Amino acid sequence: MIEDATNKGGEVLVGGNRPMEELNYFEPTLITGASQDMECVKNEIFGPLCPLISFDSTDSAIEMANNTSAGLAAYVLSGI
Numbered sequence: 001m002i003e004d005a006t007n008k009g010g011e012v013l014v015g016g017n018r019p020m021e022e023l024n025y026f027e028p029t030l031i032t033g034a035s036q037d038m039e040c041v042k043n044e045i046f047g048p049l050c051p052l053i054s055f056d057s058t059d060s061a062i063e064m065a066n067n068t069s070a071g072l073a074a075y076v077l078s079g080i
Helices: 002-007 058-066
Strands: 011-014 029-032 047-051
Touching: 002 011, 002 029
Parallel strands: 029 047
Antiparallel strands: 011 029
């Protein structure tokens, strides 16, 4: 999902590595510049990966949040 996101213009802000190869551990990861066509936005993520998506209005943020077929999802809306 990280490779897909970076290939589509996203940038890894922090994390994105597996520092301990022998363990099932993956660094918490933030991806900026995420968009609706990225796998990390369209699919359920079973790991510490958070795509950050910009929005123009509260209505567009709600529309994006509801535009998923995933059963498990969490969102944070910020005016920053």
